[in-house]
Amino acid sequence: MKLFLLTLNAICLLLASQVGQAQVHHAAILIDAENGNVLHEVDATQSWYPASLTKMMTLYMTFDALNNGQIHLHDVMHASRHAARQPNSRLGLHHGEHLTVEEAILALITRSANDASVVLAEHLAVTEDNFAIRMTAKAHSLGMYNTYFMNATGLPNDWQVTTARDMALLALKLQRNFPEYYGYFAAHSFSFKGRELNGINRFTANYEGAEGMKTGFTCNSGYNLVSAAHQNGRHLIGVILGGRTSNERYNLMINQMDHGFAGDYNIVANINTMPTNSAGLPPHQLDCASGASSYDEPEVHHRHSHGHHHHLVTHIKSKVHRSRHNHR
Numbered sequence: 153m154k155l156f157l158l159t160l161n162a163i164c165l166l167l168a169s170q171v172g173q174a175q176v177h178h179a180a181i182l183i184d185a186e187n188g189n190v191l192h193e194v195d196a197t198q199s200w201y202p203a204s205l206t207k208m209m210t211l212y213m214t215f216d217a218l219n220n221g222q223i224h225l226h227d228v229m230h231a232s233r234h235a236a237r238q239p240n241s242r243l244g245l246h247h248g249e250h251l252t253v254e255e256a257i258l259a260l261i262t263r264s265a266n267d268a269s270v271v272l273a274e275h276l277a278v279t280e281d282n283f284a285i286r287m288t289a290k291a292h293s294l295g296m297y298n299t300y301f302m303n304a305t306g307l308p309n310d311w312q313v314t315t316a317r318d319m320a321l322l323a324l325k326l327q328r329n330f331p332e333y334y335g336y337f338a339a340h341s342f343s344f345k346g347r348e349l350n351g352i353n354r355f356t357a358n359y360e361g362a363e364g365m366k367t368g369f370t371c372n373s374g375y376n377l378v379s380a381a382h383q384n385g386r387h388l389i390g391v392i393l394g395g396r397t398s399n400e401r402y403n404l405m406i407n408q409m410d411h412g413f414a415g416d417y418n419i420v421a422n423i424n425t426m427p428t429n430s431a432g433l434p435p436h437q438l439d440c441a442s443g444a445s446s447y448d449e450p451e452v453h454h455r456h457s458h459g460h461h462h463h464l465v466t467h468i469k470s471k472v473h474r475s476r477h478n479h480r
Contacts, residue, residue, distance in 0.1 A: 178374070178394040179316040182408045183423050185324060185380065185387040190426060191417035192408055196317040197427060199298065199434045200393045203368030204241075204264045205314070205376050206306030208322055209287050209299075211260060214253065214272055215330040216290075222276070225254040229275045231267060238266035238305065241352075243344065245271070251344070257333075258342035262351040264367065266305040273304035280304055291318070294325050298430035308370050313434050316391040321423055323365055323378050323389045337364030337380070354402055355379045359409065365389075367401075374437030375401035383413045394437045 181196040183189060190196075217223045229252070231245040243259050245251070245267040251259070253275075259268035273283035280303055287301035296318040302309040327334050340351045351357065356364040361383040368376035375395035381388055390408050395401030411417055 177396075178392060178404065180390070180392050180404060180408060181316040181320045181423075182388060182390045182412050182417065183320050183324065185327060185389050188324060188423040189419045190421040190423055191388070191412050191419060193316070193420060195431065196320075196391075197298065197315050197429065197431050198393075199313045199315060199430045199432055200376075201308065201370060201373035201434050202299075202306055202312065202314040202319065203308075203370045203373040203376050204306040205319055205366055205368040205378055206301060206304065206312065207260045207264060207269055208319070208326065208366050208378065209291060209301060210269050210272060210283075210304045211257065211336075212322065212326055212330075213276060213283070213287060213290060214257060215326070215333045217276055218253070218333065219330065223253055225252065225257075227253045227275075229253065229256065229271050231271050232274055234280065235267050235270035235274065238270055239307070241265060242267040243349075255342070255344055257336055258339055259344065259349075261336055261364070261366070262339050262342055262353075263349055264352065266307065269305045291322070294321065295424070295428070296321055297428045306368055306370070308372055313430075315430055316393050317423060317426060317428070319378050319391045319393070320389055323380060323391070324423065327380065327389075334363075337366070338362075339364070353377075355405055359406060369398070371438045371440040372434070372436045377401050377405050379405050379409070381409055381413075386413055388412045394435065396438065 179195040179198045179200055180193065181190060182192040184191060218225065228250050231247060231249045233247045236245050236247045241264045243263065243265045251268065251271065253272070256268040256272045259265035270280055273280045277283035277286055283304050284301045287304070288299070291299045291301065296314070299314040299318045300311055302312040338356060340357055341348055353364065353367050355377060356362045359381055361381045363380040363382065365378040365380050373394065375398050377392045379390050388409060390405050392401050392404045395404060
């Protein structure tokens with residue numbers, strides 16, 4: 153019966169989100185990183201697929217483990233068969249191939265490498281499923297109450313959702329909690345096994361005062377972007393979820409950042425006190441068969457089925473319930 157109800161849930165989720173696709177063009181938020189004041193938002197609590205923005209939480213978990221002495225930057229890790237089988241984007245690791253923790257961090261930030269992300273997850277929690285449970289528990293402890301993780305990469309899973317508000321909060325926590333590692337987000341390239349691999353984040357490369365952060369794309373999510381920048385003594389964090397093209401994603405971010413730095417927005421809320429109830433179900437933004445392109449970044453186009461991991465969903469929902477109860 154439980155399996156039937158979960159399956160029915162998934163079908164309802166799929167149908168409802170397809171119906172809602174035409175109703176939500178994109179979601180966005182812009183906050184002042186000094187105090188968490190919300191300067192601009194569009195459907196910031198609308199449920200959305202995070203795609204590779206997921207890797208920001210993978211990095212949060214990694215930085216936390218570094219701070220706790222659980223791991224070190226120059227520790228050597230080895231790719232499992234599971235990690236080596238991850239689809240693009242990837243470093244192209246083979247089973248048994250090694251890389252350091254620092255190389256994996258840079259691979260996630262500059263290339264959004266799925267294989268390196270799973271290597272980190274398994275190094276920290278033995279299995280990616282265990283790591284996903286820890287990611288969700290950590291997200292809720294940070295106040296990201298509408299975020300659920302089922303994997304370390306952002307590869308499509310109907311249960312893996314977030315909101316623009318939650319991703320802005322994660323970016324803020326990364327800045328405040330890990331100043332010694334935050335500078336990695338500004339990396340434009342890194343060297344791996346004799347190859348110089350260039351970054352894929354055009355905002356980080358081109359916007360005045362850009363400090364970096366993370367891109368994301370799948371057909372379901374559309375083109376996502378979290379960015380941070382500073383100008384004239386101001387420090388802003390922006391999130392765009394669901395751009396219909398890569399250029400639109402960057403243009404939306406540049407537009408809200410420009411207006412933020414120009415002082416065109418009034419404070420509408422604070423990220424710590426704004427409503428956190430997730431609105432609606434995540435839309436399926438793009439039909440990639442119709443010609444959607446991610447030419448600027450090597451992330452996945454197809455709707456990759458990972459299944460629903462029903463036992464994992466149950467475990468996560470149990471942890472989520474306890475987390476919500478403890479933080480209200």
